[in-house]
Amino acid sequence: MRKTAAKLLAVAAIATSVATVAAGAAVADPAVTPAAADIVSVGSDTTQAVSTQFSADYNAYLTSIGDTTSPRYYSWDATGSATITPKSGASAITRPNGSGAGITELNTAGSKVDVARSSRAPKATDPASDIFVAFAKDAVTWSAKNGGHAPASLTAAQLKGIYDCSITNWTQISATLPNATIKPWLPQANSGTRSFFLTAIGNPTVGSCVQDGPEENEGVDSRLAGDDTVFPYSVAAYLSQTVGGHGTPTSNPGSLTLRNVGTLVPVNTTTNTINAPFAASAFGRVVYNVVRNAEWTATDAHGAALRNIFGPSGWICTNGTNDIKSYGFLPLSAAACGTTTHS
Known part of the structure; x- marks a missing residue:
């Protein structure tokens, strides 16, 4: 080229609940x-x-x-x-x-x-x-259903395993997690978020367990509603939709919340901005x-x-x-x- x-480095899911979304x-x-x-x-x-x-x-x-x-x-x-x-x-x-x-x-x-x-x-x-x-500057993390089976954090290596389908059950992450099949999703093929996320987690060869097609940054897609969903999400888009008041009935997280990558936390909840260490990591773009x-x-x-x-x-x-x-x-x-x- x-x-x-x-x-920040607390391991916790971003548990913002989107009860209502302001029209943008x-x-x-x-x-x-x-x-x-x-x-x-x-x-x-x-x-x-x-x-x-x-x-x-x-x-x-x-x-x-x-x-x-x-x-x-x-x-x-x-x-x-x-x-x-x-x-x-x-x-x-x-x-x-x-x-x-x-x-x-x-x-x-x-x-x-x-x-x-x-x-x-x-x-x-x-x-x-x-x-x-x-x-x-933006950043991309993974999201999952609030109250679902996913943990607060996954490492980049674990995300790579999920997307190459060598990790297919939550019990492979931890014996304390539910015995349930992980449902990894990717945005539609032309998505820059899709391309960036796969690079950030280590360029996995996407396995047959992965499904694609949802529009990026639209957690309201019914295909993403399950307890075992894993789906990439732009941190800026999430903040725009939940904090900036720019969500619409189709462009909002629905029940999805942002999750950590290892010890990296995507959102600074004091300032409601992308967390600086996360933006400076391989997940910042x-x-x-x-x-x-x-x-x-x-x-x-x-x-x-x-x-x-x-x-x-x-x-x-x-x-x-x-x-x-x-x-x-x-x-x-x-x-x-x-x-x-x-x-």
């Missing part, structure tokens, strides 16, 4: 059809809500300073209608769901999408022509907006708009801190926000 710019007005597709010159993003479910909030606040900022000519920014959700028309003059496309699908669409010939939201870092298989622009390098470096209005929104001196890095915190993420340092990375 090549850089092109500078860059910032989770929505654009209310208008973006103009052909506007900047539009697709992809990651994990960062869709904060990106929609960025859109509302950035566009309001341009209006407040009397700027009627600069391109506006809009963000399309990962789920919803089967197809979307990204902007005026564009053809309808299958809605990209997940980091991988967003990056694929960004690199489809003739694509009118300008940005792919990504909750994973670049991979060697990503096009070298893509630039990953950092904007915040940077989240990105991915753009095409040729457009990022262009001297035209389109390139300027991309940099003015996502760059080190752009709106997100200089004005987006409150949005980043409200949606559960940790802000990056001034030196790290807007830095770019290639595959």
